[in-house]
Amino acid sequence: MISVMIVDDQRPARMGFALMVAKDRELRVIGQAENGQAAIDMLASLSLVNKPLPDVMLMDVRMPVMDGIDATAAIKQQYPNIKILMLTTYDQDDYAFGALGAGASGFLLKDVHTADLCRAIHSVYEGDAILTPRITGEVIKRGIPKVNATAEQGELRERFATLGRRELEVASLVSEGLTNAEIAERLSIQPDSVKKTVSRILAKLDARERVNIAVLWYKAGMNSL
Known part of the structure; x- marks a missing residue:
C-alpha cells in the first residue's frame, strides 16, 4: 500500500482528491491538512x-498560514524520503516554479482525472514519472529569467559536460517530461537501463530529485545549444 496525505485549504478539494485516491486499492489516505503548517504538525x-509517515503528499501551492512551497522545503529537509506532488493551475505556474527548488517531485493540475492522479502517485512513489509534460516545461521556462551566459550557467554546463552521450540524451528527454518507459521506447532500450542512467545523471549533477535534472538543464541553457 502507498500511503498518501492531502494538503489543501479547501475542504471540498481535499474530499474530492481523497475520493479519487480511494478508487485505487493500492493507495490509501492516512491524513489531510488544511495548510502547510498543519501538515508539518501532523507529520x-x-x-x-x-x-508510518505518508509516502506521497499532494500539496496545494497557495494556502494561508504556510503555503505549499515553504511547507515543501521544510518537509523535504526533515523527511527527505517523502515525495511531494504540487497541485497547481495554469495561472499559478510562475509561483509554482519555486516548489522545484524546494524539493517537490513534480506537478499535477487540479483538474487531473482520477486515473491520471493515481498513476502519478504510483510513478512518483517509484521514482519514475515525476514531471507533468503538459506544464512542467512552461513552469521551468517561466521561472528562469532569460539572461546571457553567466558564471552559474557556465558551471552548470561543465557539470553536464561530465555526462556521456547516452546520459545527455536521457537528461534531455527527462527535461521534456518523458517517463522512463517513454524514454526507453524513444531510445529503443530497456526501462531498467533508463532508470540506472537517471541515477547516474543525478549523482554526476549532484541533484536530489529527477525534476532537478530538468531545472538544471534549463538553467544551463542546454535547450538552446
Missing part, C-alpha cells in the same frame, strides 16, 4: 508515536 505527531 511530527505521527513521528512522535512511531506511526
